[in-house]
Amino acid sequence: MTAPSAKRSDSQQMKAIVRTKYGPPEVLQLKEVARPTPKDDEVLIMVQAVSVNRSDWEMLLGAPLYARFGGLLRPRHKILGSDIAGRVEMAGRGVTRFRPGDEVFGDNLVRMGGFAQYVCAREKVLALKPARMTFEEAAAIPQAGVIALQGIRDKGKVQAGQKVLINGAGGGAGTFAVQLAKSYGAEVTAVDNTGKLDFMRSLGADHVIDYTREDFAKNRQQYDLILDVVAHRSAFAYRRALRPEGRYFAVGGSVAALFQILFLGPWIGRTTGKRIRVLAVRPNLEDMVHVAELCEAGKVVPVIDRRYPLGEVPEALRYLGEGRAKGKVVITVDHSKT
């Protein structure tokens, strides 16, 4: 075992999936690049698994426009990938909570860089990986799990017997949201495409709607909470689909829909008592750990649809971007092969 680690420290190189411009998965290349060095408040992590989020896809394309935050013409991050799980290789001087060898996971949204053999992450975004959880399972949790927890528990304040609709329920955040809402005793309607209906039932959804055939905002049903991963309707359509005092939160969607919700939501609230808002999800270590604990306890399952090796990140992103993924897609970084 001494030879490989000696080789790593000699070369200080690593393999990574790199891009220099916005575009389709073809702009991504597997390259040898310099291994990053941790700052005082960071650790260097040997990546074991990293999950793919829609935000990676959006940042790859540079669309919607909000995905160009910090880099309007050229991408701010050459290496994407935020939901990381791996082993601490080296700790910065100011790091107190981790040491080399610790198994950690976290949402590295500010630094990104997870589609690589090594990544630096600030100590404050990381937690110890539960021992019984695999690196893949841990990597599936951070962004999607926290979106779902903040949407269902904190903002949605879901209670037993309430009617909850999750739009985009078959994807990463949606699969956690369906399970969480069910665990709080809600009656859950899950909306996604035709190919995901059985899958959403298997997560516990009481009702499913195929968005290619039916518009949930036009079927006269009303809900106590709508958590929308892909908002693209008018704010008035959402108002129609809410019960009196109901809550609607958009997590992602078209820029036009999100702006309309931002501007009209408060006015709709004042005139009808229905709350229509954009949910600004705050990466939160406590929330991430809480979702991991729910997973450990078997109350929620991090659903992994497919696993890809590091060299196939472009295919993994395409699979998710084309809307085929049921739950999460995870990259497994095999250091003996890469």
Ligand SMILES: NC(=O)c1ccc[n+]([C@@H]2O[C@H](COP(=O)([O-])OP(=O)(O)OC[C@H]3O[C@@H](n4cnc5c(N)ncnc54)[C@H](OP(=O)(O)O)[C@@H]3O)[C@@H](O)[C@H]2O)c1
């Ligand atoms: N607000 C915040 O602070 C915050 C923070 C982090 C991330 N985000 C955003 O949160 C979102 C998270 O998404 P995710 O990771 O769960 O994405 P995902 O895994 O791609 O899931 C999205 C699901 O929605 C489905 N879908 C697409 N169009 C739909 C429609 N018209 N009606 C119903 N379902 C539809 C997709 O399937 P098909 O495409 O096959 O139809 C897919 O199953 C991203 O947009 C990300 O940018 C927001």
